[in-house]
Amino acid sequence: MQNNIAHKPRNGWDVYASEDERKKIHELADKYIDFLSSCKTERETVNWVRARLEEAGFAKDVTAPCFFETAKDKTVVMARKGRRSLQHGVRIVGAHADTPRLDFKQHPLYEACDLALAKTHYYGGIRKYQWLSRPLALHGVVVKADGACVEICIGEDPVDPVLVITDLLPHLAYKQNEQKVSDAFEAEKLNVLLGNTPSAKAETGEDKSQPEQKERFKTKILELLYQRYGLIEEDLYSAELQIVPAGQARSAGLDGSLVGGYGQDDRICVFAAFEAFLAETEPEQTQIVIFWDKEEIGSEGATGAKSLFLEYTLKDLVRAWEPDTDPSLVLRQARALSADVHGSIDPDYQDLHDALNSSKLGYGPVFCKFTGHRGKVGSSEATAEYVAWLRNMLNTAGIPWQMAGLGKVDSGGGGTVAKFLAVYGMDIIDFGPGVLGMHSPFEVSSKVDLYATCLAFREFLR
């Protein structure tokens, strides 16, 4: 009789215990920390990926065996031709590069109490209080009426000023303390402090007759934007300005075994999938890796997974590489990973998880066979056959992995891009490392999970 009839997930640190492997784990994490620190928006991520693809010889030429295409600079798909025909299926890894944040409203600038401020509208699922009283940075683009694009990044360079949303002092918070969290923190109070100097022009009394001169503090900010970037207020209508946590991602924990930083959902999968894609240069099956936008708000729009961007690109590819092959067959035969993070069990909130079916940091990437909520609603469930094939692949390669669901039944839920690819009939499953403090300004992952996830993606793409 087989002696391993009971299954026990393996801790990655036990699996990768040698000095050499530990060194590789930390080296990969260092690269990842640099990436996380410099890519905080989907556009920055796509720019970073594009630069490395071009270095590696990829081009926007669909007839070439190493090809990439972008959608509006926010979504990027890349492909490398495999030895086998497209009819035998392709391997797809899809992750998302958008992250929860605060977007500037269309009319952001105003002043109150002799302070200049900006109004925001949050993007994705945030816990609003986590964004108060902490250093924030402004990232994004402003496109002028003539089409010129101004890139903005303030608050990351140590000499830069940072921005902040002030919180209420405890002395006056007695009433707020009695409120429900959902009532206590209002979206309309997520206003970012921009300045405290009045316009010099207004100070000297020049143009007192002009009504706009009354807004001396807002005017000062407009003057700064004009001097630094040549921007006028109307330009802010054609802008994508995002407030994100300022500062670098870091090694975390006394033993430095963790990574703490903003945007790990889902840039940890972007990084691991991209590393794997660049490393596996002679694949059996054609490799497709895609980094989507808009996952955090339901995968909508021209750059989200609900769009036809992937389908169009794949059709272009089939036409160029194998004109006799039916593109729908390629989609049907594809095997895909919806690479996304998993909310691992939090030691302080264990009661919200089903311990038996939760993931733990350090135990390798997590398969989530289905997502959804309240009776699997909104989920695309992977087939038993596909799970069997995947676990065999990882077991053969000796890579630790775990199988889990998100939280207790009826305690909440969520969704990913999986269902939008499943509509083609391809095999797909959610797969990625566990994260603590998901969607917070400082999410935590384990370095060994990053390492194991990267190896798993390599195995899948090989």
Ligand SMILES: [Zn+2]
């Ligand atoms: Zn995600």
